[in-house]
Structure formats: structure tokens, C-alpha cells
Amino acid sequence: MNALRRKAVVGALAAVLLAGTGAAEAAPQPVPAARERAAAATITWSLQRASNPTQDQRTAYDLITSAMNAAVARYNNLSDLGKNITVRYDPGVPTADGNINGTIRFGNRAYMNERTALHEIAHTIGVGTSSGWSRLGGGGTWTGGQATALVRQFDGASARISTGGGHFWPYGLNYDNEFSGTAADRHVRIVAAMVRDGL
Helix, strand or coil, X not given: CXXXXXXXXXXXXXXXXXXXXXXXXXXXXXXXXXXXXXXXXXXXXXXXXXXXXXXXXXXXXXXXXXXXXXXXXXXXXXXXXXXXXXXXXXXXXXXXXXXXXXXXXXXXXXXCCHHHHHHHHHHHHCCCCCHHHHHHHCCCECCCHHHHXXXXXXXXXCCCCEEECCEEECCCCCCHHHCCHHHHHHHHHHHHHHHHHCC
């Protein structure tokens, strides 16, 4: 090795040794595991508000906003469903209702919660309101393969989804006593499977 090259190699080695452990780079941090998310389409919503709302309307708007934000976040986190929904406060509505045209009306304060919002979003997607619902659920039992397989995964090999009056059970969230975090997640997954079945 010639003298010039030897000096270059020695100089490079010296630089590495001088850097030693004191110049260590930060170790890459592990990436936190992401929650399971099917990100394709997105459900969005808007609330029609009075230009000069009364105290009653402001209170209703706050409750509706909280309910819809929670329900839409759950749908968007656990499904790839898409819908643009317009929501109104209508005191003349005894409970709440959802229509396949993308509208939801909330009336009674007792129904301004996440459970009701999830249930009504399902109606805007087609539960009880679409021709696919009539074809696949009109006989009292959902006949679509994907939603049926999913409810059997949840509840055992003989489980089935019953239908009637535009609603389904289990996991249809038809009443407040049916609501839990698990039931709400399963509701969203079943509605998404129904759509894949042809809802």
C-alpha cells in the first residue's frame, strides 16, 4: 500500500474511531400498529341549521353533532362504505328516521345518540330501504352469503340474520338496550357485508 493511500485509510479509520459511540444515530422507532381500517369510500355528513337557532335547536344540534360524529367515525374506521348524508332536527319526528336518499331526521332527544345514528345511517345505505333489501331480506331471513357468514363467525354455525319491518337483528341496533361497543362494531361490519351481498 503506498504511503498516500495508507494515510487516507488511517485518516478514515481515525474518524470512525473518534466518532465512536458518542455520535450514534437515533435508532428507528417502531411504527405503532394501525387499527384495522378499510379506507376506500367515506361517509360524510352535514347538519342543516336554522340561521338564528333557538335554545332548543342549539341543544338539539349539539346532541346530534356528537351522535353523528361518533357514528360516522365508527363507520369510516370499520368499513369502506360511502355516502353523503344530510341531517335535520325535526321536532315533529317521534324518534328518528333515515332514508336511502341520504337524509336523516332526528326528533326526540332520547334518540339523539350514537346507537340511533348508526341505525339510521344503515337505512341511508339501504337497510330496509333498497330493492336489494327486498330481494335478500324480504322473506324474514337475510339470504346474502357474506353477512350470513359474518354473523355465524360472531354467534356460531347456526346463527342467522332475521329481517322484518325494514330492520334486522341481531346487531341491527334497533333499541338502546342492544348497544355496546362490540355490538356497534359488528353492526357496521354486517351492514358492509350486506352491501357486498347486493344490498
